[in-house]
Amino acid sequence: MRPRPAHTGRHWDDSPRRIPPRRSLQIASNSPSRLLRAGQTSRCRHCGTRIDWYPRHDDRPIALHPTEVATADVSQACRWHLSGGIAHPHDDGSGWCRIPHAALCPQQTPHPRTSSPRLTPLRRELALRSRRLIDTGAFTPQSHTPATATPEDDDKQPARPVARILLVDYLGEGPIEEIHCVAQTRQRRRCTHPILDPARPTGHWTLLPTQPRHGQLTLPDTHMAVYDLSHLPYADQLRWRTQRCTNHAATPTAADLALAGWQPFDPLLHTVHIHTQLPPPQPHHLRRR
Template sequence: MRPHIPRSDDHWDDGGPRHRPPRRSLQIAANSPSRLLRAGQTGRCRHCGNRVDWYPRSDDRPIALHPAEAVAADVPPTCRWHLSGGVAHPHDDGSGWCRMPHTVLCPQQPSRSRADSTRLTSLRRELGLRSRHLIETGAFTPAPHTPLTAAPNSETKQPARPVVRILLVNYLGEDPIKNIRCTAQTRQRSCCTRPVLATLQGRWVLLPTQPRCGQLTLPNTHMAVYDLNLLPYAEQLRWRAQRCTTHATATAVPDLALTSWKPFDPLLHAEHLRTELPTPEPPSTGLHEARRE
């Protein structure tokens, strides 16, 4: 007669030991075109709240794609994207399936073409219903609309989307300077919450607008820019990689989020131009830097 062995998570029903494979963490190949972990490429649209997958393009700019694939015949040729090595490319790869930018299906964006297929119209309607459900249940709040004209006395405040000059190139940030966070993965496999801002800081200066080659000439105005060109070269590389001082030299640590920098275009981003220097803020105490991961 067999003795009764109580069942536990470490044994099967017959009492035999259960083999558990060792827990392995995600790793990125050294020759991978993208240094971003796949687990960190998901997010939600700030306009409709639906899920999107972020991928870097060949020019390192991010793009939000619809999570599911679609039949290529149902998607206009100009909206077909495919993935190769974790990088999104704006053309068809010859297969019967493709990916689409989220802006094509976003219910808060105007429809680009009246000749959309029945499948795209159905997907757009489904996302619209899901977005309304998220808003009604309080799970999502749409991003407020940013007016083109600044409010009175708003020029002297810290801009919500500053223009940062790194290595003689102007970039547009997604958040104020003090709110720009590190994108590295921590030991708990979560995104680092430390700020990029450290002891060595840049300065706010007024620089002339510089349109790109071939663009129309803008009026002779100056814009407020957070200039980092006086900092050491390694420090500017840390800012461009959007790493905190702890993960600045940790090359083996992957990223869990895309960098928020966008090449600044004075014509496309005219609403974010500020003609006066913002009011300086008191220096940070740096107490959050001491928190261990």
């Protein structure tokens, strides 16, 4: 008996099978945010509960509570609203708003200015959920103690390097060679290509003075290792700033599946990431051809 080949367009009773057309998510050309909401949900590294990441008006990411809360239950300092995929630090006049997860995280001490007695039941609910995750082994909280730099670390590639892009210092999320593109591929997955392309002009390590931000006290005259990209053309620096590989830099219609990992460098907050010596030379296959 010869097997009967299966017909992909028909059911077992030969009735037509309706196959919905495959549609891909797209970002409008006039959207202020290039970020898709797919894949932007993660878990707090302190309590393990769900958080939603959104870019702020100053390009910094912020973790918001996944659901809206009544505006009357939230203090003025914790009211946020979303507009075009961008989080803004005030309410929009409606009866509901979003709230930063830091104001509800059970593993963090609430600030008196942002705490509200009406949010205590929600904070208690997150605490019970976090304890359930810890007891079942589904989550292990990270320590709040920041890592300290050792003299031996200056002889290695920085785990979180400081890069100068468009005359602004940024703190990277990982080593320069391991920073990957954030764009979405045709398979609806994040691109795995690094943004460091040996075929394109690359940056170089140099010692530059720490630059205090506006309003900060003058720091001691120290120099730190910086991956300088300021000599590159504007298009290449913009590609690094938006964290896109060479292929996706030429494809503006491709949306982002993740936030760019760059964080504005603050010499007071990021002292542990300041390296006073240049890292060893890069391997030959990572140098500019």
